[in-house]
Amino acid sequence: VTTSHTRPVxxxxxxGFRDTPQRRAVAAAVQDLxxxxxxxxxxxxxxxxxxxxxxxxxxxxxxxxxxxGLIDSVRSQTGEVLYRKCAGRHHHxxxxxxxxxxxxxxxxxxxxxxxxxxxxxxYAEVTHSIEIFGLCPRCxxxxxxx
Amino acid sequence: VTTSHTRPVxxxxxxGFRDTPQRRAVAAAVQDLxxxxxxxxxxxxxxxxxxxxxxxxxxxxxxxxxxxGLIDSVRSQTGEVLYRKCAGRHHHxxxxxxxxxxxxxxxxxxxxxxxxxxxxxxYAEVTHSIEIFGLCPRCxxxxxxx
DNA sequence: GTGCATGCAAACGCTTTGCAACATG
DNA sequence: CATGTTGCAAAGCGTTTGCATGCAC
Numbered sequence: 001v002t003t004s005h006t007r008p009v010x011x012x013x014x015x016g017f018r019d020t021p022q023r024r025a026v027a028a029a030v031q032d033l034x035x036x037x038x039x040x041x042x043x044x045x046x047x048x049x050x051x052x053x054x055x056x057x058x059x060x061x062x063x064x065x066x067x068x069g070l071i072d073s074v075r076s077q078t079g080e081v082l083y084r085k086c087a088g089r090h091h092h093x094x095x096x097x098x099x100x101x102x103x104x105x106x107x108x109x110x111x112x113x114x115x116x117x118x119x120x121x122x123y124a125e126v127t128h129s130i131e132i133f134g135l136c137p138r139c140x141x142x143x144x145x146x
Numbered sequence: 147v148t149t150s151h152t153r154p155v156x157x158x159x160x161x162g163f164r165d166t167p168q169r170r171a172v173a174a175a176v177q178d179l180x181x182x183x184x185x186x187x188x189x190x191x192x193x194x195x196x197x198x199x200x201x202x203x204x205x206x207x208x209x210x211x212x213x214x215g216l217i218d219s220v221r222s223q224t225g226e227v228l229y230r231k232c233a234g235r236h237h238h239x240x241x242x243x244x245x246x247x248x249x250x251x252x253x254x255x256x257x258x259x260x261x262x263x264x265x266x267x268x269y270a271e272v273t274h275s276i277e278i279f280g281l282c283p284r285c286x287x288x289x290x291x292x
Numbered sequence: 293g294t295g296c297a298t299g300c301a302a303a304c305g306c307t308t309t310g311c312a313a314c315a316t317g
Numbered sequence: 318c319a320t321g322t323t324g325c326a327a328a329g330c331g332t333t334t335g336c337a338t339g340c341a342c
Binding site for chain 3: 164165166167184185186201202205206209225226227
């Protein structure tokens with residue numbers, strides 16, 4: 001749901017990833033994207049940039065980067081998986097349903113609440129998913145194309 | 147992600163739903179299910195009971211009941227939509243990744259935190275999704291089949 | 293050279309939908 | 318009887334995977 005790292009996504013090579021032009025391209029794209037985007041959107045961006053990375057490579061790279069904690073991933077309300085570079089430590093997001101623009105949010109209170117609650121019920125391997133969705137000021141006025 | 151209602155799911159007729167045997171069956175099934183289940187699982191339960199409701203009907207009825215606020219729905223971490231009768235007022239869930247068993251949770255603090263936060267950033271039409279996942283005491287011991 | 297990475301196309305799993313037959317109010 | 322509902326099969330969509338080719342180390 002979120003992890004930590006201030007390192008740029010493009011530093012993926014240090015995490016045991018083999019250094020290929022495709023992965024560089026994907027990493028660079030995510031690095032530049034300011035908002036949460038789906039694998040397909042990232043792929044479009046790449047093609048728009050002239051890169052010819054295959055869609056499957058994007059679909060294989062993104063989850064890998066996320067697993068390595070280099071990028072964040074959230075599942076949109078419609079079920080797609082969205083990715084974005086992560087900025088700071090553990091946090092959650094206030095995501096715009098319209099354009100994907102997100103505000104990073106953190107609240108120790110909530111984290112503790114979740115963990116405490118879960119262990120109080122004897123649940124193990126606890127993870128939580130806290131996402132807030134809404135329409136950002138811009139999209140609230142003129143519905144954007146997503 | 148959650149609504150209120152103490153009315154049994156089977157009272158759907160009062161919500162403008164046409165009263166058909168299929169819907170009665172679906173409603174009854176959900177009413178009996180203690181944990182979060184997918185449309186397909188509900189369908190299996192129905193078939194096991196001898197009912198021959200079509201899968202598409204289940205897929206059409208469940209979201210409708212959820213939209214009417216008669217049942218809760220959450221999206222699992224794998225992307226499927228899970229449904230369950232809802233017990234009380236607005237709340238969230240501590241869902242077992244193993245068996246779907248869930249504990250209902252409510253915390254005004256968190257609700258307020260979410261809403262306040264969103265409006266502070268100028269976001270409109272705010273909704274939030276707060277789900278906690280873990281392994282319930284039972285599944286933590288012997289991984290169950292889901 | 294060896295093994296992981298890529299790309300394409302086919303396969304997948306969940307969900308939605310077109311349509312003709314049908315049952316409800 | 319007019320409409321909303323059902324079931325089936327087919328289509329959709331996002332995502333995954335098998336496999337032959339190719340490249341990084």
